Amino acid sequence: MIDLTQACIDFYAIQAVDLLNMGKKKPAFTKLKKDYTKQLGLAMRDYLVLACAGEARHAKSSCTRYITEFPMKVSRDSVWSKSVAYSPIPLMKLCSKLFNEYRWAGGYGGKKWGQCADAFLGYYDKDNVLSKDAIFVDYCFDLQHNNGTVFNKGANIFMNVSSIQSVLNTKRDNLESLFSCYRVSPTIIMYMGMFDIEGFQTQTVSTNNSLKNVLNYNGISWGTAVLKGTFGSGSYSPHDDDDDEENDDESETETEEETTNGDTCNYGQYSSTKYSACEGSSTRDNNNMPFDDAGVSSSVGQLKESNTKCNSYNRAEFIAHCIKRGIR
Amino acid sequence: MQKITGRTASMGKKIVGSACMANGKDTVMTADGILVAEMTDPSLLSFMAKSKAVVTSTGGLLCHAAIVCRELGIPCVVAAKNVHKLVKQGSIITVDPADGSVTIH
Numbered sequence: 237m238i239d240l241t242q243a244c245i246d247f248y249a250i251q252a253v254d255l256l257n258m259g260k261k262k263p264a265f266t267k268l269k270k271d272y273t274k275q276l277g278l279a280m281r282d283y284l285v286l287a288c289a290g291e292a293r294h295a296k297s298s299c300t301r302y303i304t305e306f307p308m309k310v311s312r313d314s315v316w317s318k319s320v321a322y323s324p325i326p327l328m329k330l331c332s333k334l335f336n337e338y339r340w341a342g343g344y345g346g347k348k349w350g351q352c353a354d355a356f357l358g359y360y361d362k363d364n365v366l367s368k369d370a371i372f373v374d375y376c377f378d379l380q381h382n383n384g385t386v387f388n389k390g391a392n393i394f395m396n397v398s399s400i401q402s403v404l405n406t407k408r409d410n411l412e413s414l415f416s417c418y419r420v421s422p423t424i425i426m427y428m429g430m431f432d433i434e435g436f437q438t439q440t441v442s443t444n445n446s447l448k449n450v451l452n453y454n455g456i457s458w459g460t461a462v463l464k465g466t467f468g469s470g471s472y473s474p475h476d477d478d479d480d481e482e483n484d485d486e487s488e489t490e491t492e493e494e495t496t497n498g499d500t501c502n503y504g505q506y507s508s509t510k511y512s513a514c515e516g517s518s519t520r521d522n523n524n525m526p527f528d529d530a531g532v533s534s535s536v537g538q539l540k541e542s543n544t545k546c547n548s549y550n551r552a553e554f555i556a557h558c559i560k561r562g563i564r
Numbered sequence: 565m566q567k568i569t570g571r572t573a574s575m576g577k578k579i580v581g582s583a584c585m586a587n588g589k590d591t592v593m594t595a596d597g598i599l600v601a602e603m604t605d606p607s608l609l610s611f612m613a614k615s616k617a618v619v620t621s622t623g624g625l626l627c628h629a630a631i632v633c634r635e636l637g638i639p640c641v642v643a644a645k646n647v648h649k650l651v652k653q654g655s656i657i658t659v660d661p662a663d664g665s666v667t668i669h
Contacts, residue, residue: 248626254634255573255625351606365613368635374628375606407626414626 238279238451240387240394242421244377244403247276249420251370252411272424273369275451277359279393280376281324282456284356286391288331289319291381294344300474301338301467303330316391321459328356330465341472343382352379352386377404393453565669570619570644572664573630579617579639583655585648586611598657602648604629612638617659619666621648641666 250269290312295302302308307318319327336350355375358366366372377400379386387397407414584593586601591611593599599615601608603622612618612632616639620629623642633640639661647666651657658667 251626251631251634255630365609365632365636370635371609371632374631375609378606378628408624410624411626 237392237395238276238453240397241399241403242396243276243394243451244400245414245418246421246424247273247373247377248403248407248414249424251374252414270369272451273373275453277369277373277376278455279451279453280373281356281359283387283391283393284352284376285324285328285456285458286316286319286393287381287386287389288328288335288349288353288356290315290389290391291345291349292331292334294342295334295338295340296468296470298342298344298472299334299338299340299470300472301334302470303334303463304466304468305464306330312389320456322461322463324458325357325360326462326465328353330463332357333465334467338467338470339472339474341474346382348381352381355379565667566650568644568647568650568666568668570641570647570664570666571625572640572661573623573625573627573642574618574633574638574640575661576617576637576639578658578660578662580656580658581616583651583653583657584611584615585651585653592653594654598659600648600651600657601629603627604632612636617641617661619644619647619651619657619659621646 250272253265254269289306292303292306293308293310293312293315295306296308307315332350332353335345335353336347338345340346355366355372358364359372361367366375376386385397385400387394387400403414403418406417579598581596581598582594583600584591584597586599586604586608588605588607591599591608593611593614597615598617598619599608599611600619601621603620604612604618604627606628609632612629613636618629618633618638618640620627620640620642621644623629625642627642629640630642632638639659641659641661641664644664644666651668656669658669659665660667
């Protein structure tokens with residue numbers, strides 16, 4: 237599983253070093269940033285699907301509508317295991333509709349979950365800025381459901397999620413606070429050092445792992461089954477009908493079990509090939525911590541040697557460097 | 565003219581344009597618009613993508629505006645104190661990432 241708090245610290249540390257490299261982008265560092273961010277984004281998208289599916293199971297009892305084909309009133313684990321058989325984009329389009337357009341009760345579903353589903357869908361919309369990995373990850377860190385961070389639902393993808401809000405608050409202040417309060421992963425620091433960032437001491441480190449495995453996350457193998465966009469009537473009925481605009485209008489016209497012609501979503505704009513990034517190995521190593529300090533990759537950019545100049549982990553030096561460059 | 569100095573969060577060319585004040589989903593962007601906000605939030609994502617530059621009164625170098633602008637290659641100056649109070653919709657402003665300055669004409 238990925239230590240989300242550590243991933244959050246490291247993501248912003250990479251962003252900070254990217255800032256130091258402003259105007260003189262180094263290919264190797266650019267690749268580190270790209271690979272790390274892409275992998276973290278993949279984990280977040282997998283998680284969002286599972287989390288939204290887990291929330292959608294409450295629809296039959298807590299919403300005016302529910303997805304008729306989708307498992308309801310079962311455990312979250314059961315929903316997760318069934319969800320992986322579906323193609324995630326159609327599933328999330330239905331979740332978006334369910335959360336955003338229908339009335340929810342009891343603290344379940346609603347607009348905040350709609351934002352989570354929409355964030356996922358935004359990644360696959362080339363016209364949406366969320367299609368950029370770093371923007372997507374930065375956006376997702378702040379996603380909240382009705383009662384806290386969206387990442388606190390388990391799903392065996394992330395752990396140590398309770399502290400991310402304090403990391404986000406700290407990084408909002410300034411870089412110095414972030415680096416003085418939190419410890420950037422040694423592996424990330426070593427990668428930063430590889431790229432001749434002024435102010436680091438260099439040393440030789442054996443390199444034998446692949447950079448792309450720095451988070452040890454391979455992605456879920458999602459199925460291809462397409463969930464039908466058929467909504468039935470949930471048992472929740474809002475009392476305050478007076479201010480219930482569009483949803484009640486539909487209630488009057490739709491039958492209890494609608495046909496596929498009624499509330500069927502159009503999945504046409506998302507091609508299956510766009511989702512290929514998520515269709516990797518289903519293997520997830522739940523025992524590995526996200527960072528392995530034993531070695532770092534030699535496969536980055538021009539760094540092909542088995543031994544590469546790398547910097548020692550020195551937090552104070554790193555902070556001093558940030559300050560020296562006028563970044564406070 | 566009034567010059568306010570903030571921090572450069574994203575490099576780029578000096579931009580002269582008209583200020584577009586952030587107002588959530590009701591923000592009005594012009595073709596030469598520079599988004600001006602106290603701080604950015606997710607509702608402004610699409611407006612940031614359309615703007616020539618972004619200026620905020622608060623925020624650090626790892627705030628949403630900074631990350632979005634760096635990814636999109638848009639000049640951005642953050643922590644330009646009170647800029648959102650000093651600038652009005654349509655005001656002509658210059659954003660110079662080289663020195664992190666915002667000049668109100």
